[in-house]
Amino acid sequence: MTDRRLDVLxxxxxxxxxxxxxxxxxxxxxxxxxxAMRLIDEAEAHRLYQAMRPARELSGGSAANTVAxxxxxxxxxxxxxxxxxxxxxxxxxxxxxxxxxxxxxxLRSDVGATARCLILVTPDAQRTMNTxxxxxxxxxxxxVDAAHVAHAKILYLEGYLWDPQSPRDAxxxxxxxxxxxxxxxxxxxxxxxxxxxxxxxxxxxFRDRRIDLLFANEAEIMSLAExxxxxxxxxxxxxxxxxxxxxxxxxxxxxxxxxxxxxxAAEPIRELVDTTGAGDLFAAGFLAGExxxxxxxxxxxxxxxxxxxxIQHYGARPEADLRAVAGDVV
Amino acid sequence: MTDRRLDVLxxxxxxxxxxxxxxxxxxxxxxxxxxAMRLIDEAEAHRLYQAMRPARELSGGSAANTVAxxxxxxxxxxxxxxxxxxxxxxxxxxxxxxxxxxxxxxLRSDVGATARCLILVTPDAQRTMNTxxxxxxxxxxxxVDAAHVAHAKILYLEGYLWDPQSPRDAxxxxxxxxxxxxxxxxxxxxxxxxxxxxxxxxxxxFRDRRIDLLFANEAEIMSLAExxxxxxxxxxxxxxxxxxxxxxxxxxxxxxxxxxxxxxAAEPIRELVDTTGAGDLFAAGFLAGExxxxxxxxxxxxxxxxxxxxIQHYGARPEADLRAVAGDVV
Numbered sequence: 181m182t183d184r185r186l187d188v189l190x191x192x193x194x195x196x197x198x199x200x201x202x203x204x205x206x207x208x209x210x211x212x213x214x215x216a217m218r219l220i221d222e223a224e225a226h227r228l229y230q231a232m233r234p235a236r237e238l239s240g241g242s243a244a245n246t247v248a249x250x251x252x253x254x255x256x257x258x259x260x261x262x263x264x265x266x267x268x269x270x271x272x273x274x275x276x277x278x279x280x281x282x283x284x285x286x287l288r289s290d291v292g293a294t295a296r297c298l299i300l301v302t303p304d305a306q307r308t309m310n311t312x313x314x315x316x317x318x319x320x321x322x323x324v325d326a327a328h329v330a331h332a333k334i335l336y337l338e339g340y341l342w343d344p345q346s347p348r349d350a351x352x353x354x355x356x357x358x359x360x361x362x363x364x365x366x367x368x369x370x371x372x373x374x375x376x377x378x379x380x381x382x383x384x385x386f387r388d389r390r391i392d393l394l395f396a397n398e399a400e401i402m403s404l405a406e407x408x409x410x411x412x413x414x415x416x417x418x419x420x421x422x423x424x425x426x427x428x429x430x431x432x433x434x435x436x437x438x439x440x441x442x443x444x445a446a447e448p449i450r451e452l453v454d455t456t457g458a459g460d461l462f463a464a465g466f467l468a469g470e471x472x473x474x475x476x477x478x479x480x481x482x483x484x485x486x487x488x489x490x491i492q493h494y495g496a497r498p499e500a501d502l503r504a505v506a507g508d509v510v
Numbered sequence: 511m512t513d514r515r516l517d518v519l520x521x522x523x524x525x526x527x528x529x530x531x532x533x534x535x536x537x538x539x540x541x542x543x544x545x546a547m548r549l550i551d552e553a554e555a556h557r558l559y560q561a562m563r564p565a566r567e568l569s570g571g572s573a574a575n576t577v578a579x580x581x582x583x584x585x586x587x588x589x590x591x592x593x594x595x596x597x598x599x600x601x602x603x604x605x606x607x608x609x610x611x612x613x614x615x616x617l618r619s620d621v622g623a624t625a626r627c628l629i630l631v632t633p634d635a636q637r638t639m640n641t642x643x644x645x646x647x648x649x650x651x652x653x654v655d656a657a658h659v660a661h662a663k664i665l666y667l668e669g670y671l672w673d674p675q676s677p678r679d680a681x682x683x684x685x686x687x688x689x690x691x692x693x694x695x696x697x698x699x700x701x702x703x704x705x706x707x708x709x710x711x712x713x714x715x716f717r718d719r720r721i722d723l724l725f726a727n728e729a730e731i732m733s734l735a736e737x738x739x740x741x742x743x744x745x746x747x748x749x750x751x752x753x754x755x756x757x758x759x760x761x762x763x764x765x766x767x768x769x770x771x772x773x774x775a776a777e778p779i780r781e782l783v784d785t786t787g788a789g790d791l792f793a794a795g796f797l798a799g800e801x802x803x804x805x806x807x808x809x810x811x812x813x814x815x816x817x818x819x820x821i822q823h824y825g826a827r828p829e830a831d832l833r834a835v836a837g838d839v840v
Contacts, residue, residue, distance in 0.1 A: 234605040234609060236567070237601060239564065271567060274559060275565065278564050
């Protein structure tokens with residue numbers, strides 16, 4: 181039997197977040213859609229940065245945030261993602277390794293600059309993201325080792341990375357390795373634009389039984405199933421995917437798994453500061469629960485607890501020790 | 511009469527702070543003296559960084575933090591400091607310019623890497639600083655323009671930069687320009703090591719009437735006057751310096767100015783998070799008060815308010831709009 185030394189091995193964008201406060205008028209002037217993520221090129225990243233207020237820099241990246249949460253819960257995580265060999269690359273590599281996460285993807289000097297996400301946080305704590313993918317989209321299949329994947333209980337794939345060709349190839353290779361090794365495959369849809377552009381291919385993956393566990397928010401699941409009701413949409417997807425988890429912001433979340441339906445309320449919080457990372461940390465809690473075989477109900481509870489921690493401060497990674505915060509749930 | 515378009519022009523280290531939580535055992539293992547600042551070289555900076563927990567990157571630098579506070583109070587500040595032409599340099603330049611601070615010192619590619627300060631914050635909110643000066647200590651007299659200095663009401667000099675030769679020459683040039691232009695000269699002692707190494711020269715500066723306003727904490731003023739009582743030490747210095755301001759941590763501060771002695775209590779706070787920047791923002795409030803001719807009492811009150819804001823969150827620059835926080839004091 182394989183030694184499953186990793187609870188979760190994630191593949192995702194290796195990004196440093198640049199987080200600044202902004203008012204609604206700024207978003208309007210810039211023509212940004214509040215709460216959304218859009219891709220920008222390096223020139224636009226420079227222009228927008230000049231227009232932003234003073235910022236804090238913190239490691240980010242959706243799946244990387246999730247693995248940070250896994251580590252904070254006391255489980256063992258691994259991460260695969262492409263950095264450039266620059267100062268921001270060093271920052272990202274330091275931050276994820278110092279959490280005890282296995283991260284061995286070599287930093288490269290032939291891939292442009294390390295990715296950054298310019299995040300504007302409005303007074304309502306909503307985050308609006310402008311991502312310059314840079315080196316992150318240069319991740320290729322050579323960064324994935326089948327034996328590495330076989331050491332993980334769960335392989336976790338970030339939908340944002342499904343869009344560019346080379347990282348998609350890397351993720352396909354990882355899925356093949358996972359299927360051979362009996363590693364479960366989890367996928368997060370990340371954003372409606374991913375669903376819009378790859379709906380057909382995603383359904384093919386589902387029908388081929390390539391995805392065991394799918395994370396989506398309401399907009400994503402409705403877009404995926406092309407249905408105006410999120411419950412009905414989730415049911416349609418659940419016909420092809422063993423476990424479907426749908427997050428509904430402050431209304432909580434629900435999961436459909438092998439005929440079972442379980443819901444969880446959002447955890448009460450003291451102060452909403454910055455919603456960046458809410459979905460990523462929700463996934464961390466749920467995946468940790470799955471890796472520990474806690475059952476749907478406790479996994480969802482753990483997910484809600486992790487999401488609640490991260491939205492009470494700036495940045496998309498936990499500041500508190502999640503194991504302590506979760507108490508006897510984990 | 512000169513157009514004083516700048517309230518305060520500061521010369522200081524251009525540094526990015528790398529802030530991580532640490533426990534007391536970590537400081538012990540590393541042989542660090544809690545609350546102190548020590549200089550480290552690039553190799554030690556790399557080694558220590560590897561041993562640190564995940565960090566947040568925020569622009570720092572003592573005098574730069576002070577100027578950030580000046581800008582947040584609605585006054586006009588300028589800054590002179592040396593950055594390298596690298597990603598951390600871009601971050602520092604962006605952050606200070608986006609506050610409306612005049613910052614024109616060109617980034618250079620021949621000065622090594624941009625300075626960084628590895629800051630460890632212990633559970634008692636004390637910060638322990640490990641500074642790699644890098645490009646910051648390469649600041650030279652060519653970066654100072656006499657006409658620029660003449661536009662400022664107050665020239666503010668960071669003691670940390672008094673130690674290396676080239677920035678000291680730059681500050682001497684700025685002091686000459688200030689004296690010619692009728693610009694007041696303020697100096698902060700920064701750290702006891704600066705006093706220890708330059709005590710004689712500092713007293714010469716005082717006797718030559720080169721310093722109009724001196725900031726010190728209790729340890730620094732006692733070291734400067736070689737006296738075991740901070741009040742007596744301050745009195746001795748006040749014989750040579752028109753205005754002496756001494757900060758006493760949670761006990762507040764006092765100022766001696768032309769025979770007058772005024773004290774201020776520390777402002778009440780909700781939660782002590784990170785003391786980094788307390789002295790810098792205290793200086794910001796006091797300098798703003800002086801630039802606006804508010805008088806000793808209101809200047810000290812404003813100083814205490816600014817210091818209280820910055821110790822209630824991570825990072826050494828204000829997060830709140832200080833003008834709003836200060837209300838009718840400013």
